[in-house]
Amino acid sequence: MFPELRTEIPGPRSRELAARLRRVESRNVTLVGERWPVFWERAEGVNVWDADGNRFLDFTSGFGVAGLGHSSPPVREALADQSRKLLHAMGDVHPAESKVELCEMLSELTFERWGVGRGKVILGNSGSDAIEAALKTAVLHSGKPGVLVFAGAYHGLGYGALEASALEFFRAPFAAQLGGFAVSVPYPYCFRCPLGHGGVLALEGGEFPHCSNGCLEELERRIVTELSKGEIGAILVEPIQGRGGDIVPPRDFLRLLRRLCDEEKILLVADEIYTGLNRTGRLFACEHSEVVPDLICLGKALTSGFPLSACVGRATVMDAWPESAGExxxxxxxxxxxxxxAMAVAALREHARPETAAKVLAAGRHLREVLQKIPAATVGDVRGAGLLVGMEIIRADGSPDQALAAHCVTEALQEGILLLAGGRQGNVLSLAPPFDLTPQESDFLAGRLAGML
Ligand SMILES: Cc1ncc(COP(=O)(O)O)c(C=O)c1O
Incomplete structure (x- = not known):
């Protein structure tokens, strides 16, 4: 169950591969250092083996893709079956049957399941791509080019998605080439309230913070000010902010956005590329607030390991696109x-089982509990929903401690644990393990982290 390390980390084979890669890949892509990276060779369930035969516990699901576990058997079988028949078709000209099945299933699991009629789909190849399909849908639907986004948002790095992403690190080098259509307002971030209502953290229903909601009144004022300028056709939001720091907003936040969108007759776009498909203990995170968006973007866990994404919209909204005349x-x-x-259809069948969400809620509760018990003043906050969990690492004065978070990530690798740090300041240990994570594996992680913090 626990990691098995046969060599020092990284082992000789990983070091050799890193040296070769360093010569031929843009130096901005893979960080190559003394103690980083290991090269993955195979993976199953919660486990990843590297090229030196070391086995790691994966607390990342490979960027949130392998919620169903690495090499999920039904998905692998669907891939094998499909690969014997057809590897490629002509997607928008002469498609394959599996595209029909997938679009039908996406409609059933979203808008049909929510009781608001059929959904219609635009498939893409990455999360960023799905966001850009949503941005285009919004402008076709409303005729307004502006999009309201939130501080700390991450929607991908293609130019449309990057414009909507509000993390300066990614935007700044390319600012001169961005479209300038996005306006950003604060995201309700209870641990560091940007709206003057700090120190909350009472949990409602176990997962969601809830304060006086004074923050939402202030936020509403700021959003209304932006909407009143008449340029904004959509609000794009992560129902729980992922790369921005695993930030769970008050439950009423999404309801507020739904109301404002209804009042202004603009679109609510939920970016559920990270939070979707049971990651937060519900099939979709917007269901925690009982809010139905107009468009929902999915990716990552949709296939369990193939670059495919989807923008699904209410049929009436999607019909803003003109009928194709061949192009x-x-x-x-x-x-x-x-x-x-084919992989997505197999993965969605697994995600649709109610047991999947129940498993995530139970595993997530235990993980958060054991992390909360770590007796270290450097742990400022442990938060999350389901198995999307963030641990905010701080200095004695409460400021973000990026160096300690980075230290934990590197040390954890040495202990056989795959971890990532995220957040606006890089000081949030970000956990998104596969859903079959056992309590013992969570305890193991907490024990190791306790020794580092
Ligand atoms: C919420 C969210 N949206 C969009 C994206 C972009 O997805 P991709 O990297 O597949 O383009 C990500 C990736 O982390 C994400 O977390």
Whole structure:
């Protein structure tokens, strides 16, 4: 169950591969250092083996992709079956049957399940791609180019998605090429309230913070000020902010956005690329607030390991797109790739089982509990929903301690634990393990982290 390390980390094979890669890959892509990275060779469930035969516990699900576990058997079988028949089709011209099945299933699991009629889908190849399909839908639907986004948002790095992402690190080098259509307002971040209502942290229903909601009144004022300028056609939001620091907003936050969108007749776009598909203990995170968005973007766990994403919208909203006369306005060579579609159909069948969400809620509660018990003043906050968990690492004065978080990530690797740090200041240990994580594995992580913090 626990990691098995046969060599020092990284081992000789990983070091050799890193040296070769360093020569031929842009130096900005893979960080190569003395103690980083290891090269993955195979993976199963919660475990990853590297090229030197070391086994790691994966607390990242490989960027949130492998919620169902690495190499999920039903997904692997669907891939194998499909690969014997057809590797590629002509997505927007002569598609494969699996695209039909996937779009039907996405409609059933979202808008049909929410009781508001059919959903319609635009498939893509990455999360960023799904966001850009949503941005285009919004402007076609409303005729207004502006999009309201939130501080700390991460929606991907393609130019449309990057414009909507509010993390300066990614935007600044390319600011001169961005479209300038996004306006950002604060995200309700209870641990460091940007709206003057700090120190809350009473938990409602176990997962969601809830304060006087004074923060939401102030936020409403700021949003209304932006909307009153008449340029904004959509609000784009992560129902729980992922890379921005695993920030769970008050439950009423999404309800407020829904109301404002209804009043202004603009679109609410939920970016559930990270939070979707049971990651937070509900099939979709917006269901915690009982809010139905107009568009929902999915990616990551959708296929369990193939670059495929989807923007799903209410049929009436999606019909803002004109009927194709032979040339699609938003498509790509690999749209609706049959391998990806077959994998997504198999993955969605697993996600649709109610036991999947229940398992995530139970495992997430235990993980948060054991992390909360770590007796270290450097742990400022442990938060999350389901198995999307953030641990905010701080200095004695409460300021973000990015160096200690980075130290934990590197030390954890030496102990056989795969971890990532995120957050606006890089000081949040970000945990998104596969759903089959056992209590013993959570205890193991907490024990190791306790020794580092
Ligand atoms: C909430 C959210 N949206 C969009 C993206 C971008 O997805 P991709 O990296 O597949 O383009 C991510 C990636 O981490 C994400 O977390």
């Amino acid at each position: 699609a306005l938003h498509t790509s060579t690999f749209l609706g790739n049959p391998l990806g579609c």
